[in-house]
Amino acid sequence: MAEKHTEEHTAGYGTYFYVWITLLLFTVITVVVSLMHLGNLSILTALVIASIKALLVLAIFMHLKYEKMVFKVMFFVAIITLTIFIGMTFIDVLYR
Amino acid sequence: MSENEIAGTAHQESYLDYRGKYKGILSWILSTDHKRIGILYMVSLFSFFLVGMCLGLAMRFELVSPGRTIMSPQTYNSIFTLHGVIMIFLFIIPGIPAALGNFFLPLQIGAKDVAFPRLNLLSWYLYMAGALLAVLSLFTGGGPPDTGWTFYAPYSIETGTNVPLAVFAAFVIGFSSILTGLNFVTTMHRLRAPGMGWMRMPLFPWSLYATGWVQILATPVIGITLLLVIIERFFGIGVFDPAKGGDPILYQHLFWIYSHPAVYVMILPAMGVVSEIIPTFARRTIFGYKAIAFSSVAIASVGSLVWAHHMFTSGMSDFARVVFSLLTFIVAVPSGIKVFNWVATFYKGSVKTDAPLLYILAFIFLFSIGGFTGLMNSALALNLHIHDTYFIVAHFHYVMFGGTAFAFFGGLHYWLPKMSGKMYDERKAKIAWLFVFTGFNLLYFPMFIIGYLGMPRRYYDYPPKFHNLNLTSTIGSWILATGLILMFTNLILSLYRGQKAGSNPWGGTTLEWHTPSPPPLENFDEIPHVTGGPYKRTKE
Amino acid sequence: MQESSGHAMEKHVDYTGSKIGMWLFLFTELILFGGMFLLYSVYRYKHPQEFHAGAVELDVVLGAFNTVILLTSSMTMALSILALRKGNKKLSLILQLATIGLGLLFLVNKYFEWGAKIHHGLYPGSEQILQRGKGEILFFGLYYTMTGLHGLHVLIGLAVIGFTVYMTQRERITAEDFVILENTGLYWHLVDIIWIYLFPLFYLIT
Numbered sequence: 026m027a028e029k030h031t032e033e034h035t036a037g038y039g040t041y042f043y044v045w046i047t048l049l050l051f052t053v054i055t056v057v058v059s060l061m062h063l064g065n066l067s068i069l070t071a072l073v074i075a076s077i078k079a080l081l082v083l084a085i086f087m088h089l090k091y092e093k094m095v096f097k098v099m100f101f102v103a104i105i106t107l108t109i110f111i112g113m114t115f116i117d118v119l120y121r
Numbered sequence: 122m123s124e125n126e127i128a129g130t131a132h133q134e135s136y137l138d139y140r141g142k143y144k145g146i147l148s149w150i151l152s153t154d155h156k157r158i159g160i161l162y163m164v165s166l167f168s169f170f171l172v173g174m175c176l177g178l179a180m181r182f183e184l185v186s187p188g189r190t191i192m193s194p195q196t197y198n199s200i201f202t203l204h205g206v207i208m209i210f211l212f213i214i215p216g217i218p219a220a221l222g223n224f225f226l227p228l229q230i231g232a233k234d235v236a237f238p239r240l241n242l243l244s245w246y247l248y249m250a251g252a253l254l255a256v257l258s259l260f261t262g263g264g265p266p267d268t269g270w271t272f273y274a275p276y277s278i279e280t281g282t283n284v285p286l287a288v289f290a291a292f293v294i295g296f297s298s299i300l301t302g303l304n305f306v307t308t309m310h311r312l313r314a315p316g317m318g319w320m321r322m323p324l325f326p327w328s329l330y331a332t333g334w335v336q337i338l339a340t341p342v343i344g345i346t347l348l349l350v351i352i353e354r355f356f357g358i359g360v361f362d363p364a365k366g367g368d369p370i371l372y373q374h375l376f377w378i379y380s381h382p383a384v385y386v387m388i389l390p391a392m393g394v395v396s397e398i399i400p401t402f403a404r405r406t407i408f409g410y411k412a413i414a415f416s417s418v419a420i421a422s423v424g425s426l427v428w429a430h431h432m433f434t435s436g437m438s439d440f441a442r443v444v445f446s447l448l449t450f451i452v453a454v455p456s457g458i459k460v461f462n463w464v465a466t467f468y469k470g471s472v473k474t475d476a477p478l479l480y481i482l483a484f485i486f487l488f489s490i491g492g493f494t495g496l497m498n499s500a501l502a503l504n505l506h507i508h509d510t511y512f513i514v515a516h517f518h519y520v521m522f523g524g525t526a527f528a529f530f531g532g533l534h535y536w537l538p539k540m541s542g543k544m545y546d547e548r549k550a551k552i553a554w555l556f557v558f559t560g561f562n563l564l565y566f567p568m569f570i571i572g573y574l575g576m577p578r579r580y581y582d583y584p585p586k587f588h589n590l591n592l593t594s595t596i597g598s599w600i601l602a603t604g605l606i607l608m609f610t611n612l613i614l615s616l617y618r619g620q621k622a623g624s625n626p627w628g629g630t631t632l633e634w635h636t637p638s639p640p641p642l643e644n645f646d647e648i649p650h651v652t653g654g655p656y657k658r659t660k661e
Numbered sequence: 662m663q664e665s666s667g668h669a670m671e672k673h674v675d676y677t678g679s680k681i682g683m684w685l686f687l688f689t690e691l692i693l694f695g696g697m698f699l700l701y702s703v704y705r706y707k708h709p710q711e712f713h714a715g716a717v718e719l720d721v722v723l724g725a726f727n728t729v730i731l732l733t734s735s736m737t738m739a740l741s742i743l744a745l746r747k748g749n750k751k752l753s754l755i756l757q758l759a760t761i762g763l764g765l766l767f768l769v770n771k772y773f774e775w776g777a778k779i780h781h782g783l784y785p786g787s788e789q790i791l792q793r794g795k796g797e798i799l800f801f802g803l804y805y806t807m808t809g810l811h812g813l814h815v816l817i818g819l820a821v822i823g824f825t826v827y828m829t830q831r832e833r834i835t836a837e838d839f840v841i842l843e844n845t846g847l848y849w850h851l852v853d854i855i856w857i858y859l860f861p862l863f864y865l866i867t
Contacts, residue, residue, distance in 0.1 A: 038743060045736040052728050052860075056721065059865035071861035079854045086739040087850045088843075093677070095310065096684060103688035106338045106425065107695040111702060113426065113444075114374050118703050120438035236678050303685040311678040341689040345696035349806070357786035358802030359795075360700055365802070366795025371703060375696055 036085055044085045051078050133641035135542065153238035154642065159224030160540065161245055166220055167609070169211040169252065174602060176204040181564070181598040184591050187583055194581040198267035199282075201579055203259070205270030206287065210294050211252055213525055214383055217390035218336075219248070219301055221532050222329050224540060226305060228633035229323045231314025231651065233643045236307040244300035251294035258286035269579060271380070274361035274372040278353050285354055288347045295340045295347075295379075298386070302336025305329050314632070316651035320414075323631045323655040324407065327414040328393025331421035335382045335389075339425065343379035346372065370435050377428035385424040387521055388488075389417055391528035392459055395481050398535050399463050401629045402478040403470030406656045409462035416455035423452045433504045442501055449499035456492055460485060475627075476550035480531030483558050487523025491516055494569065509579075512572025518565045530557070530608065537612060538626050542638040543619030549611040556604025563597025631655050676840050683844040687851050690814075694855050697807050701862065704799045711796025715804070716866035718783070720774060724864035727770050728856065734763035735853040738822075738846045748836050750829065757826045757842075760849065764819045771812050775805075804863055811859060814852045821845050 036044075055074040059067060084090040089097060136156050143151050149161055180200055183190045192200070223241065227234055235241050259265045262283030268276055272291075277284050309330050313322060322330075350372075352358055359365030361372045392413075400407040407413065429437060429445040463485060472478070494516040497503050507513060538544050567590040572578070576587050583591065625634040632651075636644055705712045741756035782789035785802050825842050828834040834842050 035743065035746075038740060041736055041739050041743070045732060048732045048735075049729060052725060052732065055861055055865065056725055059721075059861070059867050062867050064867075067865075067867045071865055072858075075858050075861050078857045082735060082850050082854050082857070086735055086853075087847055092680075096681070099681075099684060099688070102334070103338060103691060107692055109426065110342065110378050110692075110695065111699045113429075114371075114378075114699055114703065115706075116444055117370070117374065117429065117437040117441035118706065120440040121436075236675070237682060240682075299686075299689050303682055303689075306685060307678055307682045310681055311675055337685050337689055338692060341691075341693040342696045344689075345693045349697075349700075352806055356805075358806055359785070359798045360704075360802055360806075365791075365798045366704075366708070367799065368703070371700060375699070378696075 035088060035091055040085060044081055048078055048081060133637070133646065135637065135639040136642045137542075137639050139642045151242075153234075153242050155223050155227050155234050155238065155241060156540070156640065158241050158245055159220055159222075162215065162223060162248070163220035165245075165249065165252070166212055166216060169207050171609075173204055173207040173212060174605065176200050176207065178598055178602055180204060181595045183581070184583070185595040186592070187585055187588060195267065197581045198579075199259075199265035202266050202269055206255060206266075206291070208521075209270055209383075210291050211248075211255065213387045213521055214298060215248060215294070215301070216387065216525060217394060217529050217532065218305065218329055218332055218386075219245075221394065221529070221536060222301075222305065222325075222390060225536060225633055226308060226326055226329055227312070228636065228640060228644055229326055229631050229655075230309065230312060230317060231632050231645060231649045232308065232312035233645065233648070235304050236311055237304050240300055241304055244297040244304070247293055247297035247300070251290045251292075251297060254286055254290035254293060258283045258290060262286060271376060272347070272350060273376070274350065274353070274367075274369045275363060277350055278362060285351050288350050292344055292347045295344050298336050299340045299344075302333035302340070306333040306337065309333075314649050314651050320411070321651055321654055322414075324396035324410070324413055324417075325390070325393035328389045328396070328417045331417040332386050332389045335386050335421050335425065339379045339382040339386075342375055343383075346375040346379070349375075370432070370437055373432050373435055374429065377431045378425075381428035381431065382421070382425045384520075385420055387525045389420060391484070391525040392417065394528045394532040394535075395463060395484055396459075397629075397631065398477050398481045398531055399466050400656045401535075401627050402473050402475065402481075403467045404473070404628065404658070405466050405468075405470040406654070406658060407462070408465040408468070409458075410654065410656070412458050413462050416458045419455040420452065423448065423455065427452055430499050430504075433501060434508045446499055446501050446504075450496065453492060453496055460489060460492075475534075475547060476545075476554055477531045477535035477627075479551065479554045479558075480527050480534065483554070483561075484524060484527040484531065487519050487527060487561070491519030491521075491523055495520065507572055509577055510572035511568040511576050511578055514578045515565050515568035515572060518568070523561060523565070527557075533612065535627065536633075537615065538619075538622035539633060539638045539640070541616050541619070542622055543615050544622045544626060545612055545615035545619055549607065553604050553607035553611055556600055556607060558604075560597050560599070560601030560604050564594050564601050565597070567591070567594045567597070630658060679840045679844060680847075683847050687847060690848075690851055690855075694807070694810070697803065697810070698858070698862075701803050701807070704796070704803065705866075708794070708796025708799065711794045712800050713866045714794075715797045715800030716864060718778075719804070719864050720777075721864050723770055723774050724860055727767050728860045730763050730767045730770070731853045731856050734760045734767070735850050737763065738849045742839065742842055742846050745829065745834070745839055745842060746836055750832075750836075753842075754826060754829055757822055757829065761819055761822050761826070764815055764822070768812060768815060768819075771808065775808075807859060808863070811852065811855055814855070818845075818849050818852050821848065 051074050055071055058070050058074070061067075063070065083100075089100065136154055141148055141152070149157055152158065179192070180197070183192055183197055223235070262285070263281040264283060266272075266280070266282045266284045266287045268280060268282070268284060272284065272288055277288070309322070309326055349358075349360055353361055357365070359367045361367045361369055363369060396407060396413055427445060427449045429441055430449045433442055433446070494512070498507065498513065498516060534545065534550060571587050571590045571594075574587070576583055622638050624637050626638075627634075632649060633640070635649065737756045737759045741753045741760065744756055745753035778784065783801060784790065785805055790798055790801055822845060825834060825845050828841060
């Protein structure tokens, strides 16, 4: 019952290289932005940039983009769960 | 279901007769057969259950009259902690999934084994390692922990007793639980028999599926929390230490983010067992199959949003208390749906009240009491009055013991003939059930009253006005213990003296009844092709 | 025959099944760290100024350098799988070894970074740190715990990649049967992702 792994469903050497360059670029951006002292916005930009980087790693390096739907749904469930855990704790912390 | 295709397997050697590479005990503890692992788990689980039971009896005996009876207050603190740790982490959380789930999940979905058989064995070893560490924690360091099974900070980071080792034990057992959940979820995704769509999967696997997700997504939270307690104790990082700015309420949040969903890890598989036994003994197709299947998932998801109802008196924000109280009321809905469907299944059925069904009927009765008192607990104003009293103790024993453990016992009577190939003595089983049921109510019902009148839980002593009720409760504990011993004796004796059980003694419809009892090593000669729902009955 | 119960030796190569199992395991890792991110976010919300003061003392250059190292190692890991699947065993081995090298470099940097902090008396429970505000005690407590646990994961990842190097060398991992390498890669990328968040959250608080 071995499944055939079809070559065309994965990225090539080039794709990985470009993703790497993009990741480095975002690292530079996040450092530069942090030096601009944006105040409250800085946490938001830092998290957004980190999430973009994480998504790139997930989609390309971890092949999530090429996987079956079930993987994506499962991943979504895990992320939502974590968000809820943190979010609902803040229902307490914010109003205490 | 395809009736006769699999009937030709009777000549095959059963998994018990199979002679592998190893003999004796090694043929068990090195086996990757899901059936043998299930039995390994079952034997270990019930051994710990008996230890926990003895500790419970000791506690009850201490409380038989006010003042000192047999032990010192410090011993009493250790004993209730140990009773909680053993019963929760070593018995009821792994409980049904690890024992009955391991054995019957592959059988019920028509698979030869779980997805990762070696991982399955590893999870048993982790469980045993955790148990060993828990035992070690009693005799090393500062002596047995006295924090209660919740290990609340800051006391757990201050007490001189051996908290780190006990906490680490729970961490290891949690890891074992994760591996079981991960294994089961993958198994159900990949190894269902051809033709068995999700909507043709029996309800016990459905409940294990929901449970598996809770194990995967919630258990790591307790893992990190307990790890942080250890790090806090050794390095003083400050996260739970108010002297260093840490917030003990956050410990409670993290603890209950896992430990409340863990309640559903305990009860969901029990509900799955109930959903298997009722259609068999009512001789009816289950009523509301989809509603039961989806309510398992609903309980698992909504149940993950209600954890802070354990913390109504902890000093968290009022807004959070209102939100969590509301959500707690909502989680009662899917449980109600299940109870309704179970009861509706009996309608126009030809009910046969053998021991498995008796335990299940007791489950419905006791779980309903536990559930309704749970609604009382979730009402904010009332909660302030009964929080940390015996009312809570009664409530969760009705749900966990009256619920989960009764379903476990029912499932044991139901499936033991399949596991061993021998029938137990029905009359003795019924007598034992009567003792268990009576003793249970006598033991725990008075606790509702004592708690409502104001007796706090975990107290060593009490004023004389509570004497009669405490005495009743203690007497109940003796009756219950007698019943349990009768039950276990009867089941164990059946292995030696029991009549041969056919492949389908109860007239069940799911796939496990299509293999011989006990099943052959690889369960099915040929993987069955499923053509209909799991509880469809053909007219014979 | 490894399985004592003597299961028929049909080779069990359910790639999708193995990968589902691995992803489920990764979720548990994610939530394990998630618990600490929860603590982090609550304490940062409570002590924004002191978290900032703590972050100023961390070495942004070193942190950014380590980020680059881990990102690069993630790429070499992904490439090693691709190389193997294209049948280039030698390139795959080189890339796996490169991943190990980068991982080690990351740990060496971490060692010097921690070493310098500890040398200055900045570690949990030290006199230096207890004189500071509660927010800073928490900041450094979390810093050591989270980067420490992350470092432990790097170390475990390195050991596993060492194992895959051996397996690839012995042709137990091949262009046809590489799910172990792929799952190892998944683990390594997850460790990378966690660092992607740790870096701005500890080094770049303004």
